[in-house]
Amino acid sequence: MFIDWVSLLLINAMFGYFLLAAFVYRGLGELDHAKWAPGFLMVGVISLVFGGVMVIQWPLPGPFNSAFGEMSVLLGVIFLGAGVAMTKGWSLATVTWYGFFAGLAAIVIGARIILLKLTAAPIPSGGAIILSGLAGVLSPLGWYARSDKRLRVLGMLLLIAIGFIWANVTYRAYWGHMQTLEKWMPPSMRQAAPAPTPHPR
Numbered sequence: 001m002f003i004d005w006v007s008l009l010l011i012n013a014m015f016g017y018f019l020l021a022a023f024v025y026r027g028l029g030e031l032d033h034a035k036w037a038p039g040f041l042m043v044g045v046i047s048l049v050f051g052g053v054m055v056i057q058w059p060l061p062g063p064f065n066s067a068f069g070e071m072s073v074l075l076g077v078i079f080l081g082a083g084v085a086m087t088k089g090w091s092l093a094t095v096t097w098y099g100f101f102a103g104l105a106a107i108v109i110g111a112r113i114i115l116l117k118l119t120a121a122p123i124p125s126g127g128a129i130i131l132s133g134l135a136g137v138l139s140p141l142g143w144y145a146r147s148d149k150r151l152r153v154l155g156m157l158l159l160i161a162i163g164f165i166w167a168n169v170t171y172r173a174y175w176g177h178m179q180t181l182e183k184w185m186p187p188s189m190r191q192a193a194p195a196p197t198p199h200p201r
Contacts, residue, residue: 005050006060007173009072012050014166016043016079017132021159028146033086040083048076063118067109071129074102078136096139103136120176121169128165135159 019039027036051072058065081095110129112118119125135158142155 005054006064006068007170008050009047009054009068010166010170010173012043012046013072013075013132014163014170016040016047016075017135017159017163017166019043020135021156021163024142024152024159025156028142028152029149032089033092034089037083037086040079040086044076044078044080044083046076047072048080051076063112067113067118067129071102071106071109071132074105075132078102092143093140096143099136099139103133103139106130106133106136109133121172124165124169128162128169131158131162131165135162 019036023033023036023040027033051069054060054065054069055073058069060068078095078099081098082092084090085092085095106129110126110131110133113126113129114122116122135155138155138158142151145151
């Protein structure tokens with residue numbers, strides 16, 4: 001049995017997309033973005049650190065390390081970059097262009113998950129990654145057209161939909177892990193099998 005932390009990455013991404021939806025609707029048109037920075041930095045740290053560990057250690061079978069680990073690293077860099085830019089009062093333009101190219105990679109990975117029928121639920125998982133990638137691809141448009149309230153509403157709705165899809169995948173994962181890991185113990189708690197008792201002569 002392998003132990004992974006995909007559910008942590010999933011719930012972190014779920015919160016990140018709901019946070020991003022709120023920012024697109026309410027914060028994107030504001031001049032001061034600093035109040036949004038803590039949430040973006042928190043999402044970015046968790047995604048970058050634990051996604052990075054997954055990329056280095058490859059604890060998952062097959063291509064899942066790329067699908068979840070590498071995409072989490074890219075998501076973490078985007079959220080960290082956005083959080084720092086918000087703190088410093090910098091433009092988010094370059095962050096959105098990073099999101100554009102990361103989004104293209106996510107679309108490719110999501111399509112392959114569906115076509116190869118990877119994961120226990122390939123359509124929800126692959127669909128969530130594809131839609132997440134679409135949000136990244138559209139992020140430069142959202143930034144340069146941020147004064148258009150209708151586009152911000154459409155962006156918010158897309159991000160909320162992504163958040164709910166990730167919520168479905170996330171809580172299904174937690175539900176399943178509670179059962180599959182029910183009897184798992186770390187090596188330090190495992191007891192060696194007792195030696196057989198010798199028969200009396």
